[in-house]
Amino acid sequence: MNWMYNFSMKIAELLMPLVALFSSKIRVFWSGRKGVIDAVGDFRKRNPGALIWFHVASLGEYEQAKPLIKALKERNSTHKIAVSFFSPSGFEPAKNKPQKEVDFICYLPLDTPRNASDFVANLKPSYVFFVKYDLWNNFLSELKNKKIPIFLISAAFRQDQLYFRQKGFFRNQIFFFDHIFTQNQESQKLLDGIGFHTHTLAGDTRFDRVWETAQSAQEFPEIYAWTGGKPTFVLGSVWQEDMEILIPLINQNNNYKWIIAPHSMDPKPMEMWQSKLKKPSVYYSNWDTNLPSDILFIDNVGMLSSLYQFARIAYVGGGFGKGLHNILEPLGFGVPVLFGKVHNDRKFPEAKTSHEIGCGFKVKNFEELIGIVESLEDQGNYELAVKAAQTWLAENVGATDRILNVLTRWMGKA
Known part of the structure; x- marks a missing residue:
């Protein structure tokens, strides 16, 4: 051999x-x-x-x-x-x-x-x-x-x-x-x-890493001002398969500001997504903060792990494709996280555990996505998810x- x-x-x-x-x-x-x-x-x-x-x-x-x-x-x-x-x-x-x-x-x-x-x-x-x-x-x-x-x-x-x-x-x-x-x-x-x-x-040393990031997250005063205190939904490392169910959610939900950080910096998918979105959107790299917008595309690398500080809810991509990205990053900020239902969660034990304890939520289609988002808009349900994330992090650091x-x-x- x-x-x-x-x-x-x-x-x-x-x-x-x-x-x-x-x-x-x-x-x-x-x-x-x-x-x-x-x-x-x-x-x-x-x-x-x-x-x-x-x-x-x-x-x-x-x-x-x-x-x-x-x-x-x-x-x-x-x-x-x-x-x-x-x-x-x-x-x-x-x-x-x-x-x-x-x-x-x-x-x-x-x-x-x-x-x-x-x-x-x-x-x-x-x-x-x-x-x-x-x-x-x-x-x-x-x-x-x-x-x-x-x-x-x-x-x-x-x-x-x-x-x-x-x-x-x-x-x-x-x-x-x-x-x-x-x-x-x-x-x-x-x-x-x-x-x-x-x-x-x-x-898992990732718990130490996400805890450290949450304690010393990079500051983005312009994004803080842009959110204006409105609840923000952060979509991290998303692929086309994720956006197929997320774009309809964005178009029909007026409760949030939206931060979209794609997995790839290829501009073509972002341009295609932007054309299907009904809300005004901007790109971080050439952002004119004087223009009104509800959607912010992050078209550079290295910001995402700190952007979860702005999230009320997060969605992490990759679950429908080759592999789920890091769901511990939003959970490190105590943010409930949604993700596509992975084919084999034995390869992603954090997805299985987060789902079982109530801070991670698997979705397999748009209907499930809508249902979970609506459930988390109930303050009681939301606080339970936040508490579960915080407890899990504290137990594993x-x-x-x-x-x-x-x-x-x-x-x-x-």
Whole structure:
């Protein structure tokens, strides 16, 4: 299996330049990785000493990593922090603005034995953290061979994953880790079931992140003035499938101001949605605040997590498509959140739990959406949902501290 995996990686590496000619996404994916190993080497020549490496798949996992990154940097500011991304949707937004506690960001090269060996040799990490998933066999094997401590944080495993269905190549990747920090007890049971016992139930670091964001949210005085004290509905990371049921709601409901933050910054979907909306709308990037409007399109990246401070109710997109986005961000502000009914909520345990405790609400069509919005307009129902969100957050904050307590065995006070 190992040779088949390496062969497939080599073929992918050879074909990528050709595929990039026909796909803009692959072009960004491929071009961003050119020269990355040399860039790592240049960075380390200028910045020797201890370094902690975090690998994340995309932006959501980077948000999960941030509380631990911040805590480790505060404990010892002399340690450099490097973050690698697999996906352009994570790397591209991160590279375009300062990352306070992070000294270096880059793409992770394709997982060939040569790339793994050269990357690790140039980066020279003292400790390595993978976040939630996105495990790469050759990188893990190289780190293990060099006896560099490897940790997995915010892990949330499922019975149907290959790690637990059969012995061999994929299961072996679990045993490369020195310690795994899980989000839930189910993950612990699955690890015990395959004989991996060096794990700790720490919880989900996203709770720490959303709590921190809620405590120090970015201020937007112009948006505050625009709301004028009127209830505001924030639609975050929405896709076309979400807007198909949200546009009729907006057109017939005059009780709210509406903030719409699309998943993609492609202007075409926003222009299409705007043409179907019956209320006046503006774009944040060229907003004339003197013009009356009920709808504000957020056509840039990086604001959304703080925009939920304005919400009475939030809707988070992606549930009808490839995957639900982060519903914990609005819940961190005590805001009830609606979302499309996901096909497999085992992949999104926060959706299942929020629904069960009464602060998250699944919708599968426009009729259900209307019914839940009307229910939340009852003050009693609304206060129950807010209380459920606040209680859930308070019960789950602290994953970062639990991880740090265990890490002292390897890292001391660093």
